[in-house]
Amino acid sequence: MPRRMDPRTSPGAVFELIHTGRADSRAAVTRILGVAPSTVSARVNHLIERGLVVEQGVVESTGGRQARLLEIRADAGYVACLQLGATHATLWISDLRGTRRSESSPTLDLGAGAAEFVKSIWRAIVDASRALGFDPAALRGILLGFPAPVDQRRGVIGAPSLVPSLQGVDIAEFFRAHTSAWVLVENDANLLAVGETALQPEIGSNVLAIKLGRRIGAGLILDGELFRGDTGAAGEIGHQRVAGTSAVGCTCGVESCLESVASGGAIIARLRSMGYDVTTTSDVVRISQTHDSTVAGILREGGERIGEVLAGMANMLNPSAIVFGGVLASCENLIAAVRATVFALALPVVSSRLTVTVGRGAADAEGRGATTLILRRVLSREVIDRELAGG
């Protein structure tokens, strides 16, 4: 009977140490795993033979000795991340070290049902791959970011969804007709949360990431882990009832929900009804810089409604930081009103150490989070061990 390999010291475990940056030499792997150097050498040699790891250059080792540097082989595959927004889509292709190799804005077929929608995504991925000289067969993972709750256990998009025809659909299943790559679907605010905590670890391990775009969503990192909730709907703060009147309709069915009162879409509708020439959230940012008192008043009111909801969330979860992303995160007077309201309403024991800040990643934060999550999946110990066992 073949002996089962201990998963704690398997080649996949060694790979994971290198991938996560915890070890960059054979000596470091040996030290962390606490096994014989000969065992580590066998594992590392296996990973090198299979084209997953390269060993080159030198790195300072303990005792001043020099060791050769172990790295993930960047071209051993690649991943694709697609972010679907209310008005546009962005596609990033990255190598296995997480280096972004291309960014494009594909036109997707949103109206023709899930199969056609997925086909249009796949076509965009293949085009972007070929433009980089990659074989689509080397694609290891795809992550789709949606502005909707995503039930990870069932793999389906929940309501309220940007694309009603995709509600309740197992998107990953539709990719099976095109590729054997892993397919993950994730809520966009969750990607923001993962991206910002990767970019600025100093904000702590309990983070509320708030996406302020045409819609309002929240991603929660609790005790360092993404918290999705029972059905993937954690952080759907946009549909809480608030004071004020709706400026736009919402599919959630709650009268005067936060999104219908204070989202980018609602702010655009209010400004337009008063004769301002605004169509996009970028227009709102632009007009907010003109020091028009009517505009400032609308933004202040919107910020107060958002801040009231966030103060309640902060009291419940006691986060180390609230971090903003999305286009409207660069709207200074909106953020100032949110921040002032949070600090005015949250309990002192909650607000005393709370950081409320604009994200560092700007438009890149979600792509960064998406790449982090999909690489974590496709380069996990289990996946690598299965690949190596497959011959």
Ligand SMILES: [Zn+2]
């Ligand atoms: Zn709503």
